[in-house]
Amino acid sequence: MKIKLFRKKNVRKLLMQKGDVQLKKTMGAFDLILLGVGAIVGTGIFILPGTVASEHSGPAIVFSFIIAAIVCALAGMCYSEFASAVPVTGSAYTYSYIVFGEVIAWLVGWALLLEYGLATAAVATGWSGYLSSLLAGFNIEIPHAISGPFSPENGTYINLPAIFIVLVIGYLLTLGIKESTRFNTIMVGIKVTVILLFIIVGIFYVEPPNWTPFMPFGMSGVLSGAALVFFAYLGFDAVSSAAEEVKNPQRNMPIGIIGSLFICTLLYVAVSLVLTGMVPYTSLNVSDPVSYAMQLAHQSWIAGIISLGAVVGMMTVILVMMYGGTRLLYAIGRDGLLPKVMSEIHPKYKTPVKNTWIFATMIACCAGFIPLDKLTELVNMGTLIAFTIVSIGIIWLRKNKDITAGGFKVPFYPILPILSFVMCIFLISQLSFHTWIACGIWFLIGLTVYLIYGKWHSVMEK
Template identity: 75%
Template sequence: MKNTIFRKKSVDQLLHQHGKVQLNKTLGAFDLMLLGVGAIVGTGIFILPGTVAAEHAGPGIIFSFILAAIVCAFAAMCYSEFSSSIPVTGSAYTYSYVVFGEIIAWIVGWSLILEYGLAVAAVATGWSAYLNSLLAGLNIHIPKAVSGSFDPANGTFVNLPAIIIIFILAFLLTKGVKESTKLNTVMVGLKVLVILLFIVVGVFYVEPTNWKPFTPFGTSGILSGAALVFFAYLGFDAVSSAAEEVKNPQRNMPIGIIGSLLICTVLYVAVSLVLTGMVPYTDLNVSNPVSFAMQLVHQDWVSGIISLGAVIGMMTVILVMLYGSTRLTYAFSRDGLLPKVMSEVDAKHQTPKKNTWITSTLISFCAGFVPLDKLTELVNMGTLLAFTVVSIGVILLRKNKEISTDGFKVPLYPIIPIISFVLCIFLMTQLSIHTIIFCGIWIVIGLIIYFIYGKKHSLLNK
């Protein structure tokens, strides 16, 4: 079993492997819920509703959001059972190591690196667009050449604001997770207030005629819309990456994961209803639909506040997804599958400082040079693959006699895990063939790295 690619880790090994390499337990249920809302509410509420409503679902985008939320809710319950049973950093990668073995764990983890890394890059790119809009309103203009991804025909060469914000938040993460969550709490509070402001003011400008027809693209539009707005829910799985730094994970992990998902679904549906009621869906294909809608009804002061809220709100998404990315590569390294430098913990701040800077540098390259639309679909594929494995993995987890029975358990077992698995596979089929091909190439690259380095250096060899 020692040299096989399907060798597994026992739960006892995971819970007692740390030795000197250990992260501080500082997070409670409320911290986790705010981490989740911080990661989820961003691009999904400030950018996606416009393009998806205009091109795919019309006002029926609310059904797309609800369908995507249902898929995520089933997956969230599976994540909650895993994270309360195996409270170790690494998210779906670590869970797969226990129930499927090393090679499947590597593929899942490698897919999650694609998810977290490109999600940070995508949101940083969207953040840059809102920052440019906000500064333009103050009559401050960033030179065009350094304000967009590489596109010489359009006169843009590098997205400098996107690169800078990633490095600023990386610096914050190196100072400690508790310090990062304090700032996250403030920014999430401001972000939710801005969203509520839009809903309260916007509801007075809703014209019910804008909701007719409610589903102009039919069922197929709602389904393809669901596959795209799935991007809006990314982040709750990053909460499970914090498991090792949580006080009482058996209780707090499920509250954090499921609670943040419920809050965000209510906000998404409310914003989408008001947005498509204020503006005909055909006019919403813009990069800043929420502030654009307020400009149309001459509420420029609200539009300015929303732009500021979007700039603050997207920073929390970058912060939490970057956190998830660094903790994942930390788990890889601690297991011997990546070089040791990625799991070195800074003595003063108890954070993987070198890992954070290496990861942030690679992600900032994508944020600086790759267009937003190319990034979002790729993120969804990596996530759905991880969700699929976690959903079916719960069935194998229940059969593992090592696991404590004290934590959260998925209700209606095994029906919910099976439904979650089927829905994730279905949403995968709604993505473009180019996305599927690129994801396949990414996995092949990952397998090459595993067989050249990871298999040989894995701690399970010892």
């Protein structure tokens, strides 16, 4: 039983897969950076800085972002080495299959499905809210009963805009990754322009006394804030899901992952400094803090542009998160752990059309009918678990004789991979007890699915 549960993939066979099971290589380093920025910059920059600053970190939220960025950068280097050495789709799931075996890979994939699915649904819900406020500026009202987070006691029964945007992005993904990256490039350009506009205009309204006290909740507040703003960096790992569709992955994957993290950290720190300088941190617990700050500065026209930027920005997050989820389902289906329909490639579009529609429909149902405010911590848990596995997995990867020399290597080995592992475990410890319980239930369900279906239908079983 032990051998069967922990059977590992052969790297050479994995890299030699051809024909119907291989995706088309169309992306370069710049496409990957834009994919990363598209995934990362969204909810984290338009919503999180206000709520975390007001309740946890105060103006020291910049330190929370930097701590979370350091953890992500360390994990990002580990992802980069894996993506460079084993350029196939599946991200942390496939990497775990190589170094730890099937059952660990399945649990990591199960955790990532939680991340991609809930994160996409949560962002779609936020997108719906920003869209409603943007349309309200043009005196267009969407009925409250069909346009807010599911809450019958508040008179909201379905979130139609959230369902709509998930299905539209799902359709776009079925057309092909090249078409999707073109759309992403345009949207990222608009989003970054709006953020830079806020920073440039906001600097003139900064009042330094608002930064005092800089650390009102102490270091513990900064650390708990780091565990929460970690949500703002979700998505860079989805870049590694593109490995099989990247030209020269040994060079381009590390550039895409580390480059997108660096750019996003600079944007987050700059926005947080300006935001807490413009408005006292105690007044920032609102759903749209960036627009709110501009309204207080009597710059309503810029607040409107920022709402537009938020609507656009969240669309790119939905795109890349859904992309990561569909490629993960594709990899799991190709391995036989889920039904083969998940790994079927459309002959014309060269994308997994069926699994994209299955995934999009499930997310649309979550976004439309489930209140997601209490589930966002679960997203962080799923991601951090994947990060810990990838970080410590580098040590086993280096021992694998089937891996060819060359490509990106994590510097200061083995110190940095171990440090990444420890910091991820620390951030997991900062999450609430209820999150641990919910995550445990999710993993029990996943293990049951594997023992009933995946173990017996696995390609490795044959």
